[in-house]
Each structure stands twice: as structure tokens, then as C-alpha cells.
Amino acid sequence: MLTSDSLLTLGAATAAKAPIIAGDPLALLIPAMPILGVIICTLCGIFGVRNKLPAFATVLCLAVSFAVTAKLFMGHDGGVSIATGFEWMSLAWGEGQGQRLVADFSLYLDSLTILWMLFVTGLATLIALYASEYMSHDVGLGYCRFFAAFNLFVFSMACLVMGDNMLLLFLGWEGVGLCSYLLIGYFYKKPSAVAAAKKAFIMNRIGDVGLILGVMLTFVHFGSIEYREIFAACQPYIDLAKAGKFNEIPAIVQLIPILLAVGAFGKSAQLPLYVWLPDAMEGPTPVSALIHAATMVTAGVYLVARTYPLFLLSEYALPIVAWTGALTALVAATIGMAQFDIKRIMAYSTVSQLGYMFAGLGVLTSTGAAFHVVTHAFFKALLFLSCGAIMHGFAGQLDLRKLSGVGFMKGWGVVGLGMFVGCMNLAGFPFTAGYFSKDMILAEAFVTPGMAPIGWILLLTAGMTAYYTFRVFFRVVVGPMHYEPGDELHHAEDDSHGHGHGHHDAPAADAAHASDAAHGHSHTHDDHAHHEHGHGAHFHPHAPGWAINTVLATLSVLSIAAAGLYFVKSPYAGGHAHGGAVPGMVERSSAAFETPFSHHGAGGAGGESHDTIKEGGHEGADGKAPTHAAAGAPSFVPTAIAKAHGAEAHAGSFFGYDPHKAMYYVSGVVGFVGIFIAFILHYAGRRTAATARADALLPAVGPLAGWAQNKWYVDEFYDFLIRKPLWFFSNVFYIFDKLVIDGLVRLVGGIPRFIGAMVRPTQSGELHGYAAGMAAGVAVLLFLVFILTMR
């Protein structure tokens, strides 16, 4: 029998009632293998291994992790189980509620965890293989350092995603932050890389304050930081929220999700904390691909999805998340349109796409957000790795005005293809994976009452995304063949551990290359017929080898195949969830939340039954959607949303059409228009790499283009608003510290010396003096005791 409660199913409900199901202990291998990798790479570093052993050990370890994850996925029944590792922390200072802090190294295995780990370990394996070639200039200590940090990252990510409590999540959270810092600053002799690493680290700290406060408040209020218990404990509040009685939920509880969201914004580079991510591109490209595009930056999305029940408890949390996401998406897209560095464009697009995911979470489609995370992980990794291959081959050249027609050069076919597939996905070209996942978010934004403005923002962003994506494609991959090498060649005198990309196998020619670059020679492909320079050397693009090509090809296939996820059935009982396999998985986790509205679409309700979101016996398989659609009463909408529009429990619409259907066409058209504009402005009639028709338009947009190119001066604004005052105050406090605090400290520090100096004469070194001192001391003390105890 269905109750109205069962409409809304949260992992909490299942977790509260279900006893702890012991998970497959094999799952512990997933974090264990990367740690093994760390140890191997460290040992390689200690013993001075100078070959690719660390890379292949890493690939092997991560592949095992992936295999274990896949096995878990195959054997998973959609329920929640906990694989107990070891007791990590257990503190008790009393018997009562909230006087016991338990945080075990145990893994929370549900479909959300497995979904995340599937792409984390899978991509990590592929990218490690790619990096084995990409980092080959640094074979030796740097290579070991790189792969040790790489493994440590995967371990941290596993802790973050799989931990069954918030402390383990926090460990992973800080771990990935550390690894991100280490890997961005991998070229630690390059000042810009060091600055970028510091920036990333510090920006993340701001978010971490939010996260840690959120975790603390969770413990203070719920008395536990284990998800199982938190979800069980917040059940009463969910009932209140369902009834719209937000004022009966304590403010402290409503504060928790907002604080957690701050943490998520920091890690996932959302407004106002996004500025670190573009700079993070200073790291080696595999790092950008894995950490700063595919996995780590989705940790914020994961956090929100994992603690979704908490987010439902606040009136404002989800709208905040939605608006932040939408605005970030828009701002980042505008900046991305004006950049010239292709890796930075990809970085801004990552920020923008992350904004999509947050918007998706905020408009109550955690499934859409998660689906977009997965598809984005594949195609963005692909795009970054393709850019990396170009950077690798063209000596660090990333300026789209200096590269053209790369896809048609000899040996660069796979890269061109990879770029094509990635761009199609990112632009949301119809029937690509990116199209379906973006669609779900867009549609749901129009469905959810009060969220239509977000839908419009996202739609506009989608057009801009298509434009800037294909701007890169039309400038770099196709068109007349032309290139200028970058300036990162091997410099014989530069020992900054070989941060050069050029001919590795021709060191003798490198010096000449360097001088080539210094003279600013450009080589168009036409005169590729080896006309001799005065220096007698020539720059050849360094086409990618087997490892890079294999990875790019695999990722291309996976990016295309990801679209299939939309059509395959949910892997779990009940079958046909709306939107395919990924939503099917998400709906079985704590992130499961679907608005009742998604059923109200004109014709959609009949066919699309959300059977998997019910707990218990999966009645939905027979009880069709009308059962609960007709119930009508379940008007759980975060009241903020409901109030804003007064639209009680009725689906939004898109000009009178069902957004789910309309979006298929609208977003397809928008994407197409973006691509078309890019084609006109950047491909048609372009003769050189440096200029295109778009340049003619620059005067028309006035200073806007310049502002966007300068990232809307946000960095300068932060500098003025935060850094300058901080400098000022730090100088003031420095003086205060010098004069007052130091003075006090010196005074206090002088006391022991003073006492010492007073006592020192007793250490005369004379025997009779000592004997007398002992006797006198005993006498004095005995007398003292006598005085003190005399009654």
C-alpha cells in the first residue's frame, strides 16, 4: 500500500530502517590499491628509478581499483551497504546523545558511490596511461613525484566518495586539495605555477571553512557524522519540510546545508570562489584533465548529492545552489568566449559546466546533475587530453591564434577526432551524451516552479558554450595548416626539470629550437618542405605516440557511448526510470529526489513512472504513475520555490509545452545556432591562423570583449577588496606585534632565565657547598612542612 510518504524517498528512509548490511570487503581494495601505488612510486623515487616503472605500476594499481569497482557495480542490488575497514576514530566523553564521535574507515556503498567511483577510477587509469607518455620528459625523480601524487589523489578521492562518515569525507576532501596543490605546483621552479598552486589551495581553504563548520554543526545537532545515522535522524525534519513547516525546523539545521554548500562552491569552483580553477591549468595537462575537469571538481556536486536530505531541510539552500550554479555558468561562459588560450577556454568551460551541475541540483534534478557529471567527466577529459597532446606536440603552444588545421596534419588525426567528439558533446549537439545530460537539467529548470529564470540563463549559456567550443574547433583543428611553436623547448641551461615539450629524442637540435623560438620564426605548413634556416634546424610538431592516441581513442568512444546511458534501462529492479541508467542509479541513493512535477507533464506522466524511487517492495512496477500523481497532496517543494510563484504543485511549462519534450528541440537548436555562428566567424573564409572574421566584430561589442578577455577584472577586484586591505592590516598588526606582543613574550621568556640566573650560583661545583645545600634544603623544607601542617 502506498502512502503519500513513499512518493518522496530519501536514502535516509531506507537507511534508517534497514539494518547495516555488510558490504563486500573487496571494496576496501579500491582505496588500498592507490596507496600501494603511492608506496611503489615513493620507493621508486628513493631508489632513483629512471624509467617508466612508476607510471605502469600506477596504471596497474588503478586498473585493479577500477576492476573492483566494476565488480561491485555488477553485483550491486541498489541497496546501501557498508564495507567496514578498521576503527579509525572513536572518542567518547559520556554516555549521552552526541557525546560519542565515531568515524571508522568504512565505506558507504550505494549506487551513487559506485557511479562516482566508476568514472573516477576508470578515468584515472586512462589518464595515468596518457601521463606515462606525456610526462616522459621528466623521467626520474619528478616522474615518481608526479605519480605518487597522482595515486594519492585517487586514494583521497576514494575516501571522499566512499567514506561512510563526514570525517572520512573531510580527509579525502583535504587530501584531494593537497594533491591538487602538489600537482598544480608540479613545475615548482616556475613562479606562475607556484602562485597558481597557492591560489588554488587558499581559495579552497575558504570553502573548507564552510565545510568543516557544516560538519561540526551536523555533529552538534545530529550527534553523529555517519551518513546512516544523520539520514535517520533528519527524517522527522523531512516530514516537517514536506508539510512546508520550515519555521519548525531549527535554524541550526537549516544552516548546515548552506555551510556545506560553501564548501562545495570552493571545491567545485563556483562563484565567488571560482578564480582558482583557470589558474590551475599551470599544472601538467593530465592533472588538469583528471583533477580539474573530471573528478576533483565534481566533489562539490557529490557532497550536495550525498547530503541531499540535509539540503531539503532548508528553505534557501537549494535556491542558493541553483542561482550560484546558473550565474557561474553564465559568467564563466562569457569569459570563455573571449580567451585565446585553449586550455583556459576549457577551464572556463569546466567552471561553466560545473555551474550547470549545481543548477541541476538546485532545481531538484540530482539525477540530471549526476548524469551531467558523468558525461562531462568523459568529454571534458577528452578535450583536455587533446589540448594536452597539442601542447605537448607544439612546444607548449596553446594560443588559438597561432595554431590552425592541426587535425589534418600527419599523425594528428586521432587528436583532431578527439577534439571533434569532445566539442560536439560540450556544445550539446543533438544526440551526443552532453546533449542528453544538459537537456535534463534545462528541462527540469523550466519544470520547477520559480526556477524558469534559471532555465533561461542556462539556455543562453548553452548557446554561448556551443559558440566558444566550436570557436576552438574551427580555429585550431580545421582550417589552413599553420603553426608557431611555443616557447617551452628544452633549454640546455635551464634545469627546471625539463619542462619542455619538443623533440625528446633529438637533444642536440633542442638548443637550436630554442633559438628558433627566440627569434620568433613561424612555420606555416606550406613551407614545411624543409627550407633551411640560418640556424640549420627546424621545428617539427611532435605527434602523439601510442599511449596518448590509445587513450584519446578510448575516451572518444566512451564519450559517444555515454549517450547510450540515456537509453539503457536502469540496472536495478523496476526497469525503466526516466532518463536511463544513471538516474536509475542516483534514484537509489541519498541523492534521490524527484519533484512530483516531473510527472505532471501532459503526456509524460503515463509512461514515466518513478518506480525506483519507492522504498520497500517496488510497488511502482505495477502501480503506475497515476497512483501517486493523482494523490495530489504531496506538495513538497522547498517553500521558497513554491511561494515565489504561488504555483502549488503544478508543473512549469515552456510556452505551454511540456519542457521535457520541448527542450529536446530548443536546446538542439540553440546548440546548432552557436555552432553556426562560430562557423561563420571563425572558419568561413579564414586564411591564416591569426585572424578571422570575428575580429571585424570586435569594435561592435565595444569594450565588452576586452573586459571579458580580462575575466571581468574579478581577480583585480578581489585583489582590491581583499588582498590590499589584508596587506594593510597585516602591516599594522605586524607593528603591533613587534612592539607589544614581542615585548610581552620577551618579558615572559626572560622570567625562566631570571630564575635560572638566580639559582645558578648554587651550582658552584664545590662538594661541601652541595652537601650544605642539600642539608639546608631538607631542613628548610621540613620546617616548611611543619609550619604548613601545624594545626
Added chain:
Amino acid sequence: MMERLAYLWPEIAVFATTCIVMVLGLSRSLAVRKATALVSGLGLLVALYLAITTTPGRVGAGLVDPAHGQSFLPTMVPFAKCLICIVALILLPLLAGTVDRAEEARIASGRGVFNPLRSNRAEFYSFFLFSVTGLLLVASADDLIWLFLALELTSLPTYVMVAISSSRHRAQEAGVKYFFLGALGAAMFLYGFALLYGATGTTNLNKIYDIFTASGISTLGMLGLLITLFGLFFKIAAVPMHFYTADVYQGAAPGVSAMLAFIPKTAGFLAILLIVGTVGWRFGPDGSGTSLPEPIRITLWVVAALTMTIGNTLAVMQSSTKRMLAYSSIAHSGYMLVGVIAGPGDASFSKSGIAAVLFYLLAYGVMNVGCFAALAAIERKPKAGEDEAREIDHVDDLRGICRSHPVAGWTMVICALSLLGLPPLLGFFGKLPLFTSAVSAGEIPLVIVLGLNSAIAAFYYLRLMALPLLEEAHPRAEATEDAPFAARRIAGVVSAGGVVLLAVLAGQLMTQSEIAGRYMPQYKPAAAVESSQPSLMDALQAVPGVTGGRQ
């Protein structure tokens, strides 16, 4: 008397080894002479094994065999013996090459033949083992006479060891000073023992407890207790009996100084626990408290506070590393006295001061050896006119040794940080229960003094950490070289490794010391009840005139 043997096996093993070593060291064969240290080590290993296995009242299950051990701290004996054997085993390699170095060099170069009269090796190692035997006997003492003899057996060999540890004038001066002042200390606690006997009419600690419980503590008894404590303060180098410490430590070779910082101190603390145990932690403002009788408490309180403060403040002033470590040794005695004041609490680890003291003795023993080992492992090349290399002592000599002598340098760094009580290391786990037990005993002011002193101590321990690790080598350091005894570096590595490793195993150690720290005054061992056999004292009483003073 015979049943005592059952728990004296470790002592017997060490004593037997002592006799063997005394002979081996006089052999004409260099190989046999060199085997003395090895045989000593084997003897200690056997003793450790026996302490773990044959001593009744084994630690494991926390059960006590009623037939053995002294009464009120029955479980302390096996733990104390194990910790003594372990630290002695770490100390042993540090003693390598302390004596006979010039003599052996002379023989090796063919300029002389072995002359037993000029060799000190046999005495040196056997005296070390004698001292350990005495220390083991202190742990199992249940009688004042036994305690006195055991304490003197612990101390007497050390006087000689100090004097022969170096051929320099300073060592002999230190030995003489140590001997005379030690005699003064011994006289003092002997006087205290005599007063105790006078007050209670017995030398058996259990019986003294019974009498104190039954008829209260007489003024004479209290005076005896206090004077005894003051005498024992000499052993632990507490104020006002601390004067000798710095001179003696500085004069002796580093290995011997390390030994002095552990063996007499442990003997003193075990004896203090036994003596204080005869009155028990059952007094308080309202008569049913959990603290020591007021005069004893005040004495210990004042002495603990003074000892910490004077030790630390004087250590801050030192430029000689050995003197600095000597004052640090004084300060650590002050810390441990806090545990004695706190008493057994409710016998849980965090509240039992006795467990804290026992744990700290082990921790201090291990980390202290490391600091001295770092000093012993480096020596200055002999200058013109000197026939002997000298170990480094001045703090400037420590600059940059992490680079020039990594083993010694890192040993110093790790052990200094542990002595400071830095969290992941053993010293932290040692100091923590001292704080918690004192807090739960309500000795808040003393805890504040303890905390302030820990902060002062950071001043000089951080110097010992920073000089080797962060500073550039001092110009004078060019003249240093590794001492030609790998054993000294091994002692350092074992000690530094122990500081890290035992911290990992701290949970297990805490459980063991918690069990060891159980104070069970109500518990009557069978031996005490049925001791109808005349003891030595009873026999003496039978002789008219010997004990005539007693009423």
C-alpha cells in the same frame, strides 16, 4: 624464604651474568674480552624473558598470584622488571668503547701486552650489571632492609663507573663528588628507615601499612617517612638533593650519564612508590579522600614544583649539552613526582598517577638514551697533545649534524622532540597521563606549574632539535668525526626507533602500565600472612641489645 626465589629469577640471571662477565673481561684473548658486552646483552635478554614468563602475578590477565610479590603494588613488579631490562638493553650498546680504549689501542699497536691490572672492562660491565641487579631487586622489595641493600647495590657500582668512564680528571672529580653526596643521601634514607622501624616496630612494608592503617601515623613515623623521601630524592635528583647532577653527568662519559639518568632514577621512583604506598592515598580534607597525608603531599608538591622549575630554568642557561640534559633529567623527575602525588585514582590509565609514572619511566628511559647516544656517536678529533678523542658536548657542536652525521643528528632531533612531548612521539603519551591523573586528583595548581614548565622546556629542547636540523655546520664541527663504535649509533637508532614505534604501540603499553599501576593495599599475599619464619630482623631482635632502643 625459598618461595621468594620464584620471582627473583631475573635478578639471579643478571647476577650470574655479572660473575661470568667479570671473568671474561680479564681474558688474554681480545675476542673473549670483546664478548663481554655480548654476554651482558644475552644475560639481560634472558632476564627479560624470565621477567615476562616466570614472574608470578603476570601482567597479561591482570591476575595476581597471591603467593608472591610485595603486597600493595603486586602487579608493578613484572612491569618494572621488563622495563628495566628493556632500557638496560638499549643502554648496553651505548657503553661500547667507554673504557680501555687507549689501553686496547696500545695493545693492538703492539706497544704493550694485556695487563689485567690496567684493564677496566671486566669491572665496567659487571658493575653495570650489578647496578641493574640492584634495580631489579628494588622492584621486588617488601622490606626496608631489602630495599636499603637493593638501593645501595644499585648506586655503589655507579660511583665507580663514573670515575673510570673517562681517563680525564673531570670524571674522577665527578665520581668522588657523586660518591660523597650519594653517601649523604643514603645516610638520610637509612635514618628515615630507622625512624620508621622505631615508630612501627617492623621493617616489613606490609606490616608497616597495617600498623599505619590500624593506629594512624605517629609523628615519629611521619618524620621517618619524610626523611626517607628526602633521602630518596637524591636518587631521582629532585630538589634539594639535585646539586650533584649536572657536575656528575658532565664529568662522566655520555653512556654512563645516560645510565645515571635512568637506573638510579628508576630505583628512586620505585622506592618512593613503595614507601608512599605504606601510608596510601586515603587521606584528604574530610578524612575519606584519595590523597596522601597532608605533610607528605605538601612535601612532594613543593619538591615537584621546585624540581621542575629549577631543572628547566637552569637547563635554559646551559651551553653544554650534557649539563642541559642533566637539568632536563631533574625536570623530568619533577614531572613524575606529579604522578606520585596523584596516586592510583580509580585505576584507569587516564586517572592513575602510578601507571603514569611507570609509563613515563619507560618513555624517559628510551628517549633519554637517544639524546646521549647522539652525543656519544660523534667525537672531536684529538688535538695535539691529547691522546684521546673527546665526545662533543657544546651545543654549537650539534649544528648541522643532521647533514654531517645523519644517524646521530636525527636521533637527537627525534629524541629531543619526544622529551619535549610533541604529540605523535612517545614522550607525549608519557606526559599526557601525568596531566590527566593530576587533574582528576584535583591538583590543578600543580598541573598549571607542570604546563608552564613544559613550555619552558620547549625552549631548550627546540634548540636541541633546531641546531642539528636547521642550522649550518659550525666552523668547529669540521674537527668532528663519527665515533668508531657502531654500537653507539645502534643504541641511538634503537632509541629513536623506539620513540616512534612504542608511540604506535602506546595503547598496548598503556594497558600494561594501567595493570601495573594497581594499588591494592587490602590485598594480603600469602607470604606476608604466613611469614612466621623468622626474618633477618626478627632474628636480630632475638639478640639482646641489638634492638635495645625499641620499646
